Amino acid sequence: MKNTALSHIHESLGAKMVPFAGFNMPVQYEGINIEHETVRNGVGVFDVSHMGEFILKGDNALALIQKVTTNDASLLFDGKVQYSCLPNNDGGIVDDLLVYRINENEYMLVVNASNIEKDWNWILMHNDLGVEMINVSDEYSLLAVQGPDASEALQSLTDLDLFTMKYYSFKIGDFAGFKDVIISATGYTGSGGFEIYVKNKDAEAVWKAIFKAGNKFGIKPIGLAARDTLRLEMGFCLYGNDINDTTSPIEAGLSWITKFTKDFVNSEAIKKQKEEGVSRKLIAFEITEKGIPRHGYEIVNVAGEIIGEVTSGTMSPSLKKGIGMGYVTTEYSKKDTEIFIKIRNKNIPSKVVRLPFYKG
Numbered sequence: 001m002k003n004t005a006l007s008h009i010h011e012s013l014g015a016k017m018v019p020f021a022g023f024n025m026p027v028q029y030e031g032i033n034i035e036h037e038t039v040r041n042g043v044g045v046f047d048v049s050h051m052g053e054f055i056l057k058g059d060n061a062l063a064l065i066q067k068v069t070t071n072d073a074s075l076l077f078d079g080k081v082q083y084s085c086l087p088n089n090d091g092g093i094v095d096d097l098l099v100y101r102i103n104e105n106e107y108m109l110v111v112n113a114s115n116i117e118k119d120w121n122w123i124l125m126h127n128d129l130g131v132e133m134i135n136v137s138d139e140y141s142l143l144a145v146q147g148p149d150a151s152e153a154l155q156s157l158t159d160l161d162l163f164t165m166k167y168y169s170f171k172i173g174d175f176a177g178f179k180d181v182i183i184s185a186t187g188y189t190g191s192g193g194f195e196i197y198v199k200n201k202d203a204e205a206v207w208k209a210i211f212k213a214g215n216k217f218g219i220k221p222i223g224l225a226a227r228d229t230l231r232l233e234m235g236f237c238l239y240g241n242d243i244n245d246t247t248s249p250i251e252a253g254l255s256w257i258t259k260f261t262k263d264f265v266n267s268e269a270i271k272k273q274k275e276e277g278v279s280r281k282l283i284a285f286e287i288t289e290k291g292i293p294r295h296g297y298e299i300v301n302v303a304g305e306i307i308g309e310v311t312s313g314t315m316s317p318s319l320k321k322g323i324g325m326g327y328v329t330t331e332y333s334k335k336d337t338e339i340f341i342k343i344r345n346k347n348i349p350s351k352v353v354r355l356p357f358y359k360g
Contacts, residue, residue, distance in 0.1 A: 004141060004203075005049060005200040010026040010221070014029065015221070020113070028226065029220070030220070036230060036318070040230070042217060043145065043146070043214055044219065045220070046143070046144040046222050048142045048143070049143075051137075052137040053111075054133060056107045056123075057132040058130060064123070064127055068264065069099065070085050071099070073099055074262070076101035079170055079171060080168065081100050081101075083097075083098060092248060093239075093243045093245065100170060120133075140198065148192055153210075156213050157209055157210070158176075167185055167186075169185050176209035178198060181197065181198055182197035184196075184197070189231065190233065232313075233318055237282075241311045250278050252282045253281065253282050258270060283308075283326060284325050285351060292322045293324035299326050301332065301339065301340070308327045309327060312326075313325075313326075316357060332352070
């Protein structure tokens with residue numbers, strides 16, 4: 001099992017460590033609810049160094065990205081980030097990812113930890129365009145500093161103006177005394193903040209600088225369990241739960257990152273799906289009585305017939321109610337439709353809602 005450059009720090013802070021995507025990762029420190037509220041109302045720091053980073057360079061870098069991703073990367077400009085996904089040949093998703101345009105001929109792709117090798121091989125297989133590909137995943141650490149106080153907590157560490165950075169943009173500059181740090185106004189919590197890419201050798205010093213600068217804002221380390229509850233309250237998909245090799249972007253509600261203004265892997269079949277409709281859809285639901293939905297629980301109709309399955313579920317720390325996402329047959333996907341989640345052999349009443357769960 002791999003350690004990140006900061007695993008020893010998490011252990012020294014008393015974090016509960018668990019194996020995740022082949023890495024030794026902190027799942028929680030003080031407790032999920034406390035950590036969740038820290039990010040929603042203040043500022044917290046996640047070590048997400050297990051994520052993968054690929055650099056694509058050359059005259060055809062954009063052409064390769066256009067070929068393997070569903071979103072239209074030609075709309076990117078220097079310093080802009082785009083959410084996208086890699087479709088497979090069977091109508092499913094290889095992975096979801098972020099595309100960073102560094103310049104006209106250089107891009108960075110940020111992929112999920114569990115899919116680094118799979119994604120690399122998939123893109124490489126389609127690289128008949130002579131694009132230089134460099135896997136820098138083992139060289140970089142990634143810190144997600146998230147929450148409404150993130151800008152104030154970090155501003156003293158850089159000359160870059162963090163307050164004016166737009167969502168899904170990034171800058172490269174000095175940070176905490178280190179050069180060429182990528183500071184990205186992204187994150188998977190829905191409470192604002194930044195993701196900071198630094199070389200592994202600098203990670204510990206940057207971590208300490210962030211906590212020193214953020215001390216007066218009550219900054220705290222946050223584990224992956226709270227990251228999961230935060231992203232679920234926003235309705236953000238988690239690869240392996242809500243999307244995978246068998247779920248199409250159309251079924252998953254990702255039509256907004258699926259652009260048919262260009263050709264991409266399996267685009268004709270996915271376009272046909274969009275035009276003709278799909279038999280199941282990813283929905284969001286709230287439990288209307290007591291109960292906590294979990295991944296894999298059955299979703300049934302009023303007659304008790306199975307109509308789908310929960311892909312993500314939790315007790316929402318912000319809303320104090322059971323929330324979740326899951327696939328159901330399309331006829332049950334409309335807002336306010338009554339459905340039931342099978343919890344310990346009881347059918348618990350629930351209703352389909354619009355995302356996000358947490359309105360802020």
